[in-house]
Amino acid sequence: MANSKYALKSGSNQSLSNVKPEQDTIRKAFYETGINIPKIDVVYLDLKYNDTLLKPMPVSKRIFIVNGNEIEAGSSGGVENAEYIILLDPKNAIKKYGEKGKFGAIEAYGSNIEILTIPTPESKTH
Structure with a gap:
């Protein structure tokens, strides 16, 4: 694979000027299971x-939002x-995203944000 990243520019659903960082904005390194x-x-x-799905899936059940767009x-x-x-904790995520937010949400905003693709698993050869 030549490039494992692709860019998602802001503005498709929500411009950065319409987003105000909330009190849950990350200000230092953070780790929890899955994130x-x-x-x-x-x-x-x-x-x-x-x-079952035959592909890598996120460990965290939080929904992932990039520039206002939910990432599958x-x-x-x-x-x-x-x-x-x-x-966002589950309570605030439900307020904002409905039932999809029942486990919480991760929101990322940026004008030059890059979404990282999932590397293709290497095939096993004998």
């Missing part, structure tokens, strides 16, 4: 191979170059 934020502009999602579970390994990242 690794080593720097305040990066989110790495821990993935586990799902034998199992289609991203995280983001880089975020201007800010917000973690």
